[in-house]
């Protein structure tokens with residue numbers, strides 16, 4: 001039984017299925033995600049398959065501005081995905097609300113609705129950065145399946161600088 005479980009886990013990792021949900025905004029990030037699927041950037045070389053069905057998906061790529069209206073759809077998509085699963089938040093709008101941050105109907109990032117494992121900043125981020133995020137998400141997935149080392153906690157852009165500053169302050173006060 002354990003052998004079968006391991007086979008299933010390995011199969012999921014070798015051929016992860018990805019679902020992409022665009023919450024809206026200018027669609028610039030959406031286009032960059034689609035560019036990753038073209039032969040030029042070829043994210044499929046990692047065994048990735050794009051699916052429209054959350055029940056078949058291992059990784060959720062989410063772009064655009066999360067607002068009070070689409071947050072229910074986002075949550076529903078996430079809940080329908082089988083575990084373990086990973087979420088990649090792509091673009092400034094999705095990370096924090098971007099230029100729409102603090103608007104009356106905008107939530108400040110996808111992580112206010114669902115747990116996010118990887119943040120890919122940019123407006124829009126380049127396809128290379130998105131592919132890097134997908135590969136990181138696969139490592140997160142591997143760790144969640146108990147087949148790899150525990151992933152580093154996801155940091156929002158800027159958090160790393162804050163952490164570095166805090167560490168430096170700690171060193172200087174020691």
Ligand code: SF4
Pocket residue numbers: 024025026027028029030063064065091092093094098099122123124125
């Ligand atoms: S982050 Fe920039 S490119 Fe991406 S959806 Fe928002 S405004 Fe458009």
